[in-house]
Amino acid sequence: MEHLSKHASAVPVVVDMGAVTALSDCPEGLWQSLLSGNTAISPVSRFSTTPYTSRVAACIPNLTSSGPKSMIHDLLDRLFSGLRPLPHDTYVITASAKAGIDNLEKIRRGHSADTRDLFLSSLPGFVSEKLGLPREGINISAACASATVALARAGAMIASGRRDCVLVCCFDVVTEFIFSGFSALRALSPTACSPFDRNRSGLTLGEGAAALLLMSPERAAREHRIGLGRMLGWGIANDATHITAPARDGRGLVQAVQDALRLSGIPARQIAAISAHGTGTVYNDLMEMTAFGQVFSGRSVPTFSPKGAFGHTLGAAGAIEAVLGLLALAAGVLPPTVGLVSPMPEASNMVSTQPTGVSGSYLLSTNSGFGGINAALVLGKEGAP
Amino acid sequence: MSTHITGIGWITPTNMGRMKDHSLFIATLGPLPEIPLTGLGAAARRMDTHSRLALAAIGYCLDDAGLTHKADRRNTGIFAATENACLVTDSDYYHTVLETGGAGASPGLFSYTLPSSFLGEAAILYGFTGPTLVVNEGNLNGIACLEMCLEALLLKEADIMLCGIANLPLPSTIPSEENHFNGALFLCLERLPARKPSYGTIGFNEKGNVDFRGSRVADLFQIVHRCLDR
Numbered sequence: 001m002e003h004l005s006k007h008a009s010a011v012p013v014v015v016d017m018g019a020v021t022a023l024s025d026c027p028e029g030l031w032q033s034l035l036s037g038n039t040a041i042s043p044v045s046r047f048s049t050t051p052y053t054s055r056v057a058a059c060i061p062n063l064t065s066s067g068p069k070s071m072i073h074d075l076l077d078r079l080f081s082g083l084r085p086l087p088h089d090t091y092v093i094t095a096s097a098k099a100g101i102d103n104l105e106k107i108r109r110g111h112s113a114d115t116r117d118l119f120l121s122s123l124p125g126f127v128s129e130k131l132g133l134p135r136e137g138i139n140i141s142a143a144c145a146s147a148t149v150a151l152a153r154a155g156a157m158i159a160s161g162r163r164d165c166v167l168v169c170c171f172d173v174v175t176e177f178i179f180s181g182f183s184a185l186r187a188l189s190p191t192a193c194s195p196f197d198r199n200r201s202g203l204t205l206g207e208g209a210a211a212l213l214l215m216s217p218e219r220a221a222r223e224h225r226i227g228l229g230r231m232l233g234w235g236i237a238n239d240a241t242h243i244t245a246p247a248r249d250g251r252g253l254v255q256a257v258q259d260a261l262r263l264s265g266i267p268a269r270q271i272a273a274i275s276a277h278g279t280g281t282v283y284n285d286l287m288e289m290t291a292f293g294q295v296f297s298g299r300s301v302p303t304f305s306p307k308g309a310f311g312h313t314l315g316a317a318g319a320i321e322a323v324l325g326l327l328a329l330a331a332g333v334l335p336p337t338v339g340l341v342s343p344m345p346e347a348s349n350m351v352s353t354q355p356t357g358v359s360g361s362y363l364l365s366t367n368s369g370f371g372g373i374n375a376a377l378v379l380g381k382e383g384a385p
Numbered sequence: 386m387s388t389h390i391t392g393i394g395w396i397t398p399t400n401m402g403r404m405k406d407h408s409l410f411i412a413t414l415g416p417l418p419e420i421p422l423t424g425l426g427a428a429a430r431r432m433d434t435h436s437r438l439a440l441a442a443i444g445y446c447l448d449d450a451g452l453t454h455k456a457d458r459r460n461t462g463i464f465a466a467t468e469n470a471c472l473v474t475d476s477d478y479y480h481t482v483l484e485t486g487g488a489g490a491s492p493g494l495f496s497y498t499l500p501s502s503f504l505g506e507a508a509i510l511y512g513f514t515g516p517t518l519v520v521n522e523g524n525l526n527g528i529a530c531l532e533m534c535l536e537a538l539l540l541k542e543a544d545i546m547l548c549g550i551a552n553l554p555l556p557s558t559i560p561s562e563e564n565h566f567n568g569a570l571f572l573c574l575e576r577l578p579a580r581k582p583s584y585g586t587i588g589f590n591e592k593g594n595v596d597f598r599g600s601r602v603a604d605l606f607q608i609v610h611r612c613l614d615r
Contacts, residue, residue, distance in 0.1 A: 051487030097499060101475065107558065108479055115559055118475075120500065120521035121468050138529045139521035141470070141500040149518050156536045162593050177475075180482050181495035236516035236542070240458060243505035244496050255514060259542065370496065371505030373517055 010159040011232060012166075012214040013382075015225035018082040019323045020075060021208035021310040022058035026082050030310075030320075031327050034335040035355050039309050041192040041204050041339075047176040052183035054190050057174045058206035058311030070100025070117035071173045073126070079171070079209040080130055086213065087223065091163050092137030093154050094123040095146035095170040097315035099139075102175045127169050143369025144277070145236075146170065147210070147318030148377055152234035154214050164219040170319035171209035178314070179205060185244065193280030193312075194339040195305035196289070196347040203279040206311020210319035229326035230380040232362070233264025239372035246283055250291030252374040253366060257295045260364070264378040268296050271378070272360020273334050274350075275325045277367045278305020279312050280339065284368065289346035300349035301364075302356050308339020318367040322377060325363045329381040334358045361385075388538055389583035390597070392450025392573035393609060396420065396442050403449035404584070404612060412606040414567050416554065426510050431493060433474040436503035439465065439551035442569035443507050446547060450573040462515030462543040463504055464530040466522050466550045468565060470500035476556045503551070515543035525552060525565040526604030531595055534574050535588060546574045550605060570605055584612045 017027060022040030024030040040058040049055045060078075065071045100117025107113045116122045124137030142149040147170035157163040172178075182188050182205065189202035220227060237259060239252035246252075261268055276288050292301065306324060313320060328334050334356040343351050361384030365377045393404035398415035400407060420437045422429040424444050429437060443463070447453045478494040496502060504517040516537055520530050527550045534546040549571030555561055577583060585598040587608075594601050597608050 048487075051485075104475060104479055104559075108476075108483060115561060118472060118559060119468070119523070119561070120470055121523040123521070125523065141519040141521060142504075142517070143499050143501050149516075152516075153518070153533055153536075156533065156540060156542075160536045160539060160589075162532065162536070162589070176482070176487070177479055177498075180487050180490040181478070181492070181498065183487075184490040184492035184495055186492075236462075236518070238462075238504070238508040238514050238517050240508040240512055240514050243502060243509070252514065263540070263542075369501075370499055371501045371503075371517065372508055373501065373504065 011217065011230050012155045012158040013217055013220045013227040014212050014229045014231065014326060015215050015220050015227060016084050016213040017211060017228060017323045018079050019210040019320050020078045021320060022060045022206055023310045025078055027323050027327060034306060034309055037336050037338055039192060039338050041311060046174065052179060053186065054183065054188035056192055056204060058204065059174050060207055065102060068112045068114040070103045072100045072117065072171060075171055075173060075209050076127065076130055079211055083211060086131055086133060086167060087165050089165060090133055091166045092124045092127050092133060093150045093166060093168050094127055094139045095150035095315050096120060096123055096139065097143065097146060097172050098178060099123055101177045102173060105175060105177060142373045143371050144314055144317060145367040145369040145373045145375040146315040148367040148375035149236055151212065151231065151318065151322060151377060152236055152375060155231045155234050158214060158216050164216040166214045167211060168214065168319060169211040170316040172314040172316050173207040174205050187281060189280055192339055193308050194341060195278035195280045195308050195337050196285050196344055196351045197340050198342050198344045200280045200282060200285060203281050204311045206313045208310060208313040208316045208320055210316055210323050212319060212322060227382040229329060229382050231377060232266060232380045233260040233378040235259025235376045237374050239374065241372055244370050246287040246368055248287060250287045250294065252372055253288065253291035253368060254294050256374040256376040257364065257366065260376040260378045266362050266378055270360065271301060271362050271364050273328060273358045273363045274301050274303040275321045275363060275365040276303050276305050278307055280307060285344065286346065302334050302358055303350040304334050304337045306335065308337060322365055322379065325365045325379045328358060329363050329379060332358055386576050387586045388535060388574055388588050389577045389586055390572050391575050391583045392446045392452065393612065394442050394445025394449050395568065395570040396438060397568035403445050405449055408613060410609045410613060412566050414564055417568060428506060432506060433497035435471050435474060435551065435553055436497060436506050438553060438569045439503040440507055440510065442549065442571045443547060446571035446573050452573065458512045458514050460515045460543050461513040461545040462537060463507055463513065463517045463547045464520065464534050466520045466525060466527045466530045467500055467552050468523060468525040469552050469555050470521060471498055472559055473553055473556045474498050476558055525550060528595065528604055531605065538574060538576055548572045548574055572605060572608065
């Protein structure tokens with residue numbers, strides 16, 4: 001596999017980013033809240049959870065749907081309020097698991113709703129319209145790995161020279177549709193989730209959005225944009241084992257991580273930290289630790305998952321976590337894994353309930369999803385060789 | 386080494402099967418024929434219609450390319466486009482929520498309420514371990530998928546890429562003015578030495594557009610028509 005680093009001009013640079021979660025409406029607020037070990041997981045009031053196996057989620061305060069419009073529009077408006085103006089030729093890639101599925105709920109309950117919000121294919125147009133861009137773009141669906149896959153394809157577009165300015169915008173909202181489904185699968189933790197904990201018992205849903213603006217180095221220089229970090233490599237691989245459960249041996253994640261490392265040209269020993277998927281389910285967290293153990297030959301790489309702080313944001317997860325990964329590299333600090341009490345044996349020297357100092361320039365970010373999809377990114381600190 | 390199209394398969398309202406067996410392809414709207422489950426494995430009985438449609442077309446494509454032999458695992462990826470995604474399944478699933486007050490929501494149906502669910506089924510059936518994703522696009526033409534497949538092959542992220550479209554008609558409860566194609570179409574892209582037989586070479590031209598047999602293409606349907614015109 002070719003190394004992108006051989007062609008320095010091909011390595012995508014992140015020049016702007018935004019994030020909205022139940023913890024905060026901006027990356028800086030999210031970062032500080034995460035470092036303090038805060039959680040936004042609380043009882044759900046948006047719909048009745050009586051029939052379901054959990055009562056909690058991380059819902060953004062006062063997120064509303066205006067008339068026939070889905071909640072996703074309010075979420076996007078909050079996200080975009082923090083972004084700098086975009087070049088007119090910015091290509092838009094969105095990622096979302098279920099778009100405005102709250103509008104299907106409205107329709108089926110006899111209320112007025114805009115059916116366009118149901119279509120994942122509508123999302124790039126919504127984003128372009130809100131940002132004053134030409135209506136050109138795509139939405140990527142790859143289950144809970146959607147955002148990481150979207151970032152990977154944006155990276156490939158820039159690395160190949162086809163594009164030099166791509167906005168990746170990812171978002172999902174908590175709805176009864178999704179909550180009921182994960183409850184039916186017995187995947188929800190009855191209380192706030194505990195990633196990588198020996199007593200973990202499921203995931204907690206959350207909602208959020210993130211946007212990252214990627215440019216080629218030449219374009220960033222021309223636009224006088226300061227780099228916030230680099231996307232050095234990516235990998236996407238399928239377990240080919242089960243449509244909802246991860247492969248116990250982590251085979252797909254191992255391949256995705258190895259592909260990302262090869263593309264980046266960064267050896268595994270130089271990865272300073274991992275932002276893991278860490279949903280808090282028994283099988284996902286064990287699978288990840290199994291995969292990391294294989295890739296890093298037993299080295300205990302400092303690892304964290306933020307899902308105990310703001311829930312599993314589905315299609316937005318990978319993008320929010322990429323934002324946090326870049327902030328972690330810049331600060332030299334890894335946030336605590338909120339919700340963790342007693343680490344599972346396989347993670348005992350990797351995850352922590354406290355912020356951890358990190359020395360190094362490269363971070364691995366991973367996500368996995370239904371359909372056996374695994375995705376990995378190698379992120380680099382701005383200014384690192 | 387060039388990228389070639391080595392196999393094509395489809396299911397449309399008009400006909401279905403491998404490129405080599407047909408002289409007619411019509412990309413149109415309308416009700417689809419019953420999807421044959423032969424060769425889709427025992428899991429086909431529990432799959433939703435979207436998954437069956439995509440897998441059947443993939444099967445025809447692989448057969449046309451001579452690649453249906455079962456390998457344990459192979460570095461093949463799938464990038465597929467859809468407009469209506471799994472809205473039919475979404476509607477069916479939510480019916481189980483409403484009907485039972487939530488307590489009887491169907492986990493089986495929920496597993497298919499993602500447009501990408503069929504990717505996992507295809508990966509399991511054929512041993513595909515490469516990159517997989519679904520692209521949702523309003524003007525359903527498959528070009529974005531094709532461009533990303535070519536990039537993936539150039540960057541050696543996979544040895545073979547399947548590029549396609551899978552799009553069911555909408556459920557009656559969700560009207561939409563935009564509906565461009567019902568059915569599924571898949572192309573097999575391989576990096577081959579020049580001497581291997583194929584339908585033709587495909588790649589980016591100097592302007593960054595996609596050329597097939599030296600001429601620009603705007604959608605996957607044009608590729609099929611050019612192959613039929615050979």
